[in-house]
Structures are given as structure tokens and as C-alpha cells.
Amino acid sequence: MVRAIRGVLIECEPAIKSIIVHFDSVNNDIIIEDLDETHLVVKENMVHVLKQKLEERLKETYRPEEPLQDSE
Amino acid sequence: MPAPLRLSELDVWVRAEGKMQRDRALSILRSLHIIQITPPGKDKPQEMQLTTNFKNSLRLALEGGGKHSSFGVPSTLPVDARIDIAHLDGYARKKWEDILHYVVNSVPVHGEGLGGGSAGGPKTSVKDLLLAGRLVERRHDTRGGVGITQAGFTFLLQEANAQVWTLLLLWLEAADHSKTAEQAKGFSTEHKPDSIDMLSFLFMLASLELGRAYDTDALTETRRNMLPALVDFGLIYIPREDTRQYFPTRLATTLTSSASALRSVSSGFAAATTNTSNDAASLGLSSAAADPPPNNAPTTNKGSIIIETNYRLYAYTASPLQIAVLALFTQLNMRFAGMVTGRLTRDSIRRAIGFGITADQIIAYLAGHAHEQMVRAAAATGRPVLPPTVVDQIRLWQLENERMRTAAGFLFKDFDTPDEYAALSGYADEIGVLVWRNDRKKVFFASKFEQLRDYLKSRKKAE
Numbered sequence: 001m002v003r004a005i006r007g008v009l010i011e012c013e014p015a016i017k018s019i020i021v022h023f024d025s026v027n028n029d030i031i032i033e034d035l036d037e038t039h040l041v042v043k044e045n046m047v048h049v050l051k052q053k054l055e056e057r058l059k060e061t062y063r064p065e066e067p068l069q070d071s072e
Numbered sequence: 073m074p075a076p077l078r079l080s081e082l083d084v085w086v087r088a089e090g091k092m093q094r095d096r097a098l099s100i101l102r103s104l105h106i107i108q109i110t111p112p113g114k115d116k117p118q119e120m121q122l123t124t125n126f127k128n129s130l131r132l133a134l135e136g137g138g139k140h141s142s143f144g145v146p147s148t149l150p151v152d153a154r155i156d157i158a159h160l161d162g163y164a165r166k167k168w169e170d171i172l173h174y175v176v177n178s179v180p181v182h183g184e185g186l187g188g189g190s191a192g193g194p195k196t197s198v199k200d201l202l203l204a205g206r207l208v209e210r211r212h213d214t215r216g217g218v219g220i221t222q223a224g225f226t227f228l229l230q231e232a233n234a235q236v237w238t239l240l241l242l243w244l245e246a247a248d249h250s251k252t253a254e255q256a257k258g259f260s261t262e263h264k265p266d267s268i269d270m271l272s273f274l275f276m277l278a279s280l281e282l283g284r285a286y287d288t289d290a291l292t293e294t295r296r297n298m299l300p301a302l303v304d305f306g307l308i309y310i311p312r313e314d315t316r317q318y319f320p321t322r323l324a325t326t327l328t329s330s331a332s333a334l335r336s337v338s339s340g341f342a343a344a345t346t347n348t349s350n351d352a353a354s355l356g357l358s359s360a361a362a363d364p365p366p367n368n369a370p371t372t373n374k375g376s377i378i379i380e381t382n383y384r385l386y387a388y389t390a391s392p393l394q395i396a397v398l399a400l401f402t403q404l405n406m407r408f409a410g411m412v413t414g415r416l417t418r419d420s421i422r423r424a425i426g427f428g429i430t431a432d433q434i435i436a437y438l439a440g441h442a443h444e445q446m447v448r449a450a451a452a453t454g455r456p457v458l459p460p461t462v463v464d465q466i467r468l469w470q471l472e473n474e475r476m477r478t479a480a481g482f483l484f485k486d487f488d489t490p491d492e493y494a495a496l497s498g499y500a501d502e503i504g505v506l507v508w509r510n511d512r513k514k515v516f517f518a519s520k521f522e523q524l525r526d527y528l529k530s531r532k533k534a535e
Binding site for chain 1: 475481484485487488507508510515524525
């Protein structure tokens, strides 16, 4: 029997996806369905939290150099 | 075109390769109710003719006759000599900048003190309109008690003509709302203009001649009731001592013209400002308020921004308005008389993108307001006006924020047969709700499910 499940489709790079999978592994409360390398369906109410978590996580690992420091 | 024209005759005018354009033109004219085409019949060839209304009005307009005064009635009263084009331009600019200032001043964080520009400000009615249109929203953390929204930012970065229209459309909507609301309460709404009449009044205004006085008494009462609002927007000017005359300003007369007229707005504004005062402030203001779109930036452009490849930005302006706009996406460091310096940083761009401004909007704004010197240097060496490294970096900074794309909807899975999957996903694609599909796993994601559910039911019944 076919089923329709409400959720939010997320499309992202594999690296980002693995971070999301990692978040989910704690409580299993985010992901509804793991579709493929770059696609996931997550719970609607978790999207906001997920975005915040991702932002924090990326801040830790990703520190782009500012092009030049001002001499002023 | 007094008599109907046979379509077969029209075909003679059209070359074979132009058929598509002809069909498109005909369908546009039909959807605008300008022409009618008789349905194809056996005994009679297809004919097209102007719709009766359009025919009559067009004839009336061409002859300048009728009592509709489709192009306004010039006032016969003597005109005050002080009201010349420069005066009108100055007036329109002041009104419009008040509105822009109000929006800009609602930015919660800005580096520079803006010198209490909110003191004058637009009329309450205009403020309410901006609120209703959600260009600003009520907030308590800002000085004016309102905060800017994403739509407001988009509004600020638009060209002047688009801004005027945005505001006018809000106004039309608001008028419609209040009318239906009053009708619902059982009030008489005869004195209230409806949006169609308002729109045609606006088009009439756009066809008027700048610098001429027109007769207020010749207008219908509903249209006279619209005048105060238009005065608030700066579209028309009514002398305080004599309300029997009204003067369209440049904002009004360029409403329906395209970019070329807009350029004359900006050059007109520039001319007006050089007439009255030569200080950098008003020059800066004119370029911020009414610059032509960047793609046809002419050499007369009063640009003021210089960007170096090291992301430093110098703007030769003292205009609070332009500085505030720059502060939306720049980290401003210093302010001198007639000049500010700053840098584009990852944080400043990300903040702007967080507000809802796009990288393309920022780039277009910078290109459109680039200093003459930059334009000249670029033209001499055949390079783009903005340093490519900066443009690319702004785009990259935007991409950084889009690490994942999300789409709400429904996941369809566990199909009984491959046929069922193929049929339903195919149908989803057809009605345009399919977001993603994986044929191997037989799952797909759709943005809506009601129609798909119905389709599935009818399919089940058929079996």
C-alpha cells in the first residue's frame, strides 16, 4: 500500500548530509527517510533546529580567512 | 479600423516565419480585450475587430474630444512663476526621499548617526501604507518603533520608477481593502475610488506634461479625493495658496515610460540639485534616489562608489540615505565630510543576505553606482567595471549560506507495483508538484498530495 509522509526534502552536499546523519544518530529525531547521497527527508518541525545546529557546527570547522586585514 | 478585418487578409501581411509572433501578438491583444476574433465557422471566414469600448475610447483620445478629459484639463488660471520644473523636481525629490529615509531609518543597526532624518518624515498615511505593505514592521528595538523587512530591502535597492510603482500598487490594494471592508459594514462607498478608476487616473497623470498646471475642478470628486495621497507621495504638487491647480511632477509623468525616461529623472534631479546647491549631499542623494538601472548606466551617471580589489570601498557622498543603504551590506569604517570608507566583508555580506538581499542585488547596486573614474578605467582597459574578484567573492559568500535547499511536501513510498509508481509519479510531474524522484528506489517527493490522492482513488476504482 502506498504511503504519503509529510516532511521536508533537503538537498545538500554529501559532506553536509553526513553531518545531518550524525546529528540524527543521537536521538533519531530528525530524519524520516534517508534517500540517497544528496537527499534526505526530515521532520518539518526540526528544520529550524537543524539549520541552527548546522550553522554552529560549520562555524567550528570552517573559518575562512578574511582576504586582507585593514591597515587603517 | 472601422470595419472588421478578415484573418486571411492579415495573413497576407505576415511572412511565413513570423507566424508565431503574429499568434502571440493576437493572443495578447485578445487578452487585453483590445480586439475580438469571431469563432471559426463554415460559411463565414474568421474576422477580427476592435472591441467597441476600445474603438470608441481610442477615437476619442486621438481626437482629444469627449468629456472624459483623458489627458487632463490644463488650468486656465495664471500660474505662479516660481513653480517651474526645477521647483517641481526639488519638491518631488524631497517627498520621495522622505519616504526612502523612513524605510532606511528603520534599519536596526547602522554604523553612522543619521542626523535625526526621521523628524520630518512622510505623512502618517504613507507610514501606514509601508506598514501594511510589510516594507517595514512594528518593532520596539528601533528608534522609530518600526523595523525594516526583507521586502523593504528589496524595495530600497530598486530603481526609482519601480519603487514608485511598488508603493502605488500597495496604495491601490489598500484602497480596495478599505472599500470592501466598508461595504461589508453596509456603509455607502460611492465616494470611495475603486482601484480601476485610480489606476486609470494614474495613467492619465503619466500622460500629462511636466511643468504645466492642470485644473483640479475638472476632475471627478473621487479623483479629487485621491489628490492628497498623491501629494504625499510627491507625484503631484498643489500650491498651498491656490488649490484649484495641480502640477504633475517628474515622478508622475515618467510612470509609464521606460528606462530612458528614468534616466531623464536622474539627470533632471541632478540638474535640479546643481541649480539649487552644489554640495555633495544633494548630488549623492540624487544618485541614490533616482539612478538609472545599471545595465544601461550612461556616462552622465552620478556614481560615487569606488571599490578596490582588496574589498575596500570608498563612496564620495554625504547623503545619509546612500550611506544607510551602503551600511546594509558594507562594514563602514570612517566618515569624512563628503566621503565614507568601508570594506565588504564576509560578515557584512552574510548579514545582508540574512536580511533577504541577494548577491546579485548588491552587485547591481555597486555597478550602477560605480564612480565615473571606475567606469572610465574599465572602459579604457576593456575590463568589467567592478573587480571580478570582488564580484565572485560576493557570490561565493552567498553560496556559503545555501548549504542546503529545503522543500516542504510529502514523500510517497511503498508502491505496490512499478506501474503504480510510474503512473503516480508521472502524474505528479504533469501537474507540476513533483520535486524529486528516484526511479530505482521507487520513491518520489511532491509538494502537494490532494490531487495525487484523488488520482490514486480514481485509478483504484478503474481497476
